[in-house]
Amino acid sequence: MGLHKGDKVSWQSHGQRVRGTVEERITSRRSAAGRTVDASAEEPQYRVRSDKTGRDAVHTEEALRRE
Template sequence: MTEQFKKGDKVTWQSHGSTAEGTVQKKITSDTEAAGRTVRASQDEPQYLVRSDKSGNDAVHKPEALTKKSGS
């Protein structure tokens, strides 16, 4: 089963060949507009809005693209 995240979780993901870090802002469970694009999501296939610690920009990722930071 894919890991579930909650608001406030510290996560990492791969971005342009390096590892980015950020914080989960919310779980998206329906089709919506977020981070400047249309997000296709459902209860069975959620996506997560995350805010980059480095740039402060928002991005949306599938749970399999995110890794929870140890200690958070």
């Protein structure tokens, strides 16, 4: 799929669909959104910001759906 900064996406959280925006593609192990993210260039993860709460979360590409 190849997500990019600014893409509108949605994901499942606590039984409901949350909508937000891709803020960053993460390709190395580091801290993001309050936890350690074990990402790599082969398996990137994405920092997304919720439209409703403004909070950041980190998800794999498989967990995100382009809106």
